[in-house]
Amino acid sequence: MFFKKPPEPKEEISEKVVEDSQLTKIRNRVEEAGLPPHAHDAALKELEKLEKTDAAVAEYSVGINYVDLLVSLPWNISSMGNLDPVRARAILEERHCGLEQVKQRILEFLAAKTLRQKAQQNILIVDDEEIARTNMEYVLTKDGYRCYSAANGVAALELLDREDIDLIVSDLKMERMDGMELLASVHRNHPEIPVIMVTGFASVNSAVEAMRSGAAYYLGKPVNLDELKKTVREVLDRTLTADMGKSPILCFTGPPGTGKTSVGRAIAEALQLKFIRVSLAGLRDEAELRGHRRTYVGAMPGRIINELKRSGVNNPVFMLDEIDKIGQDFRGDPASVMLEVLDPEQNVKFMDHYLDIPFSLSRIMFIATANDVTKLPGPLLDRMELIEFSGYTEKEKCRIAEKFIIPRQLKANGLRNTGIEFSPEAVARVISGYTRESGLRNLEREIANVCRKLALSRLNQEDTPPQATTLEANDIPAFLGPRRFIREGAQTTPRIGITTGLVWSESGGEIINVETVAMKGSGRLLLTGSLGDVLQESAQAALSLIRSQAGEYGIDDHYFAETDIHIHFPAGGIAKDGPSAGITIFAALVSLLTKCPARRDVAMTGEMTLSGRILPISGIREKLLAAQRAGMQRVLLPLANKEEVESLPPDVREGMTVTLVDASDEILPYVLVKGESSDS
Numbered sequence: 259m260f261f262k263k264p265p266e267p268k269e270e271i272s273e274k275v276v277e278d279s280q281l282t283k284i285r286n287r288v289e290e291a292g293l294p295p296h297a298h299d300a301a302l303k304e305l306e307k308l309e310k311t312d313a314a315v316a317e318y319s320v321g322i323n324y325v326d327l328l329v330s331l332p333w334n335i336s337s338m339g340n341l342d343p344v345r346a347r348a349i350l351e352e353r354h355c356g357l358e359q360v361k362q363r364i365l366e367f368l369a370a371k372t373l374r375q376k377a378q379q380n381i382l383i384v385d386d387e388e389i390a391r392t393n394m395e396y397v398l399t400k401d402g403y404r405c406y407s408a409a410n411g412v413a414a415l416e417l418l419d420r421e422d423i424d425l426i427v428s429d430l431k432m433e434r435m436d437g438m439e440l441l442a443s444v445h446r447n448h449p450e451i452p453v454i455m456v457t458g459f460a461s462v463n464s465a466v467e468a469m470r471s472g473a474a475y476y477l478g479k480p481v482n483l484d485e486l487k488k489t490v491r492e493v494l495d496r497t498l499t500a501d502m503g504k505s506p507i508l509c510f511t512g513p514p515g516t517g518k519t520s521v522g523r524a525i526a527e528a529l530q531l532k533f534i535r536v537s538l539a540g541l542r543d544e545a546e547l548r549g550h551r552r553t554y555v556g557a558m559p560g561r562i563i564n565e566l567k568r569s570g571v572n573n574p575v576f577m578l579d580e581i582d583k584i585g586q587d588f589r590g591d592p593a594s595v596m597l598e599v600l601d602p603e604q605n606v607k608f609m610d611h612y613l614d615i616p617f618s619l620s621r622i623m624f625i626a627t628a629n630d631v632t633k634l635p636g637p638l639l640d641r642m643e644l645i646e647f648s649g650y651t652e653k654e655k656c657r658i659a660e661k662f663i664i665p666r667q668l669k670a671n672g673l674r675n676t677g678i679e680f681s682p683e684a685v686a687r688v689i690s691g692y693t694r695e696s697g698l699r700n701l702e703r704e705i706a707n708v709c710r711k712l713a714l715s716r717l718n719q720e721d722t723p724p725q726a727t728t729l730e731a732n733d734i735p736a737f738l739g740p741r742r743f744i745r746e747g748a749q750t751t752p753r754i755g756i757t758t759g760l761v762w763s764e765s766g767g768e769i770i771n772v773e774t775v776a777m778k779g780s781g782r783l784l785l786t787g788s789l790g791d792v793l794q795e796s797a798q799a800a801l802s803l804i805r806s807q808a809g810e811y812g813i814d815d816h817y818f819a820e821t822d823i824h825i826h827f828p829a830g831g832i833a834k835d836g837p838s839a840g841i842t843i844f845a846a847l848v849s850l851l852t853k854c855p856a857r858r859d860v861a862m863t864g865e866m867t868l869s870g871r872i873l874p875i876s877g878i879r880e881k882l883l884a885a886q887r888a889g890m891q892r893v894l895l896p897l898a899n900k901e902e903v904e905s906l907p908p909d910v911r912e913g914m915t916v917t918l919v920d921a922s923d924e925i926l927p928y929v930l931v932k933g934e935s936s937d938s
């Protein structure tokens with residue numbers, strides 16, 4: 259008979275030793291990490307469980323990973339930050355061209371935060387020696403702080419209940435309640451108040467103990483008053499920066515490629531804080547943000563906790579990119595998760611399912627970005643301060659290309675200092691012939707394309723010395739092929755029943771055509787092109803208005819009963835809705851029914867009532883930019899938008915005539931080509 263050999267006892271011992279040493283190591287890390295009490299307790303509880311768990315079972319490594327996460331999270335670690343508005347402005351200017359209003363609003367936002375925090379700097383001095391209290395109070399008051407004093411811990415706690423204290427400077431040895439007890443109580447009940455410990459019994463041990471118990475700093479006695487002033491300023495500056503997350507969340511909104519992400523990055527740099535960016539596009543499951551419970555196999559913390567662990571600080575600038583693109587099929591309620599993350603009332607106790615104990619997100623400065631804020635739920639929008647990034651004019655694009663994009667691409671392709679330049683006409687040709695966008699993404703891509711081809715040709719002629727080259731507009735097709743876009747508005751001839759409208763979409767303004775035809779039938783109105791309810795109703799209202807005034811347009815009374823009218827919006831793959839196509843539909847129908855061709859280089863937008871009044875619309879700047887890109891000669895806008903139109907920079911209207919209209923009959927002279935009515 260064959261018996262299996264029992265395992266060697268020696269091996270068993272060595273496995274146990276390894277296991278123990280791993281536990282000892284991680285226990286030491288727990289003790290050294292200076293965890294807040296609730297995290298410390300959670301770590302100890304898990305370690306206790308691990309001691310009774312066999313290292314070979316899966317739960318053991320799950321437990322080890324959990325404790326490892328607890329000790330690696332930046333519970334108390336913040337970057338120093340720097341709230342110098344002059345520096346912040348300089349960095350924003352250096353990284354971004356234009357965007358004046360955006361920069362101004364960001365600086366105002368930061369300034370308000372700074373001032374609000376600075377206005378509240380109250381210091382509590384706790385010492386049993388009156389002379390020490392008086393001295394410290396004297397220098398700190400002189401430095402502009404409001405000082406309160408107490409002779410022991412008990413008196414200090416009473417004062418804390420009454421006053422709004424920002425910092426405590428406390429002696430260590432005192433009657434009734436000493437500094438360490440006070441520190442423990444402050445840590446429990448007012449964890450946001452930093453404590454600087456001062457003592458005459460300065461020793462490495464007491465310093466380490468105080469710091470481990472959560473003191474922000476440690477000073478020996480007799481206090482060097484200059485050092486005290488410096489330390490107080492540093493600690494308060496640190497909390498000031500750390501508290502920056504407590505005001506409304508900034509939400510950058512605008513078309514793609516207009517600099518939202520890169521401005522966020524520049525803000526972090528200006529404030530000397532770390533930058534984290536998480537894209538929420540297509541997010542399907544709450545667990546991706548909040549983690550899975552540890553009972554699931556392969557559970558992990560969510561993206562927020564993971565990113566904080568990676569950054570190593572609890573006060574980064576955290577960009578939640580594309581918050582409007584959270585997947586439609588999101589499991590759980592995206593708004594409630596986002597609220598828990600962003601709302602200062604709730605995010606102090608953010609719960610990640612994996613972490614299973616609260617982690618405060620209140621020190622983070624969140625910035626959300628969205629292309630279309632109308633998709634955001636109301637309660638979320640309520641807590642956000644919207645900053646609009648609008649599309650760029652052609653001139654702005656040329657300037658940004660010259661100052662930022664071309665130098666960046668030349669450098670990226672090894673062409674710096676080679677004398678290669680783009681003439682302004684060449685840049686303008688790339689913009690008009692190869693891109694049609696509000697932002698700068700495609701422009702950067704096309705310029706990169708040119709630079710890569712230049713790099714290849716330089717490499718092929720390595721033996722001949724490089725010559726300075728200035729690219730002209732005519733050189734561009736050799737690099738990018740035939741132009742992809744033409745300014746069709748200016749080139750197309752007037753047509754019966756077709757007009758040009760302007761719409762706003764999340765990628766900026768766009769032009770659309772409205773096409774109409776009439777055929778023998780029984781008075782039906784057909785609408786096609788993925789139209790929403792509001793748009794369909796606008797079409798019905800426009801037709802009713804024309805029917806009610808048929809005589810004025812010279813249309814026979816019986817005509818409508820014997821005719822079917824079809825209105826079509828091409829690009830049926832894109833859903834369209836909203837009231838602002840009212841006047842475009844009206845003009846197309848009048849053109850169709852009166853057989854007067856409609857000009858294609860006149861674009862229009864405006865809501866129309868059943869009585870023919872024209873109501874204001876939104877997205878004026880983006881729509882004007884779209885008209886400009888398409889080479890329109892004239893744009894018709896509601897008179898009610900006059901103020902907004904007048905406040906736009908002249909660049910936005912350049913090359914076009916903007917005409918403000920108030921009623922339906924004012925539109926027709928600009929659109930219909932009189933005397934050219936035909937039967938075709």
Ligand SMILES: Nc1ncnc2c1ncn2[C@@H]1O[C@H](COP(=O)(O)OP(=O)(O)OP(=O)(O)O)[C@@H](O)[C@H]1O
Pocket residue numbers: 353354355356357512513514515516517518519520521579627629658662697698699702
């Ligand atoms: N005003 C500007 N000055 C200089 N560069 C700019 C400016 N605006 C945008 N850019 C550049 O354009 C590129 C695209 O910008 P960015 O990625 O920030 O766009 P975005 O608005 O975040 O787009 P999306 O909505 O698609 O995320 C970046 O390389 C950025 O540096």
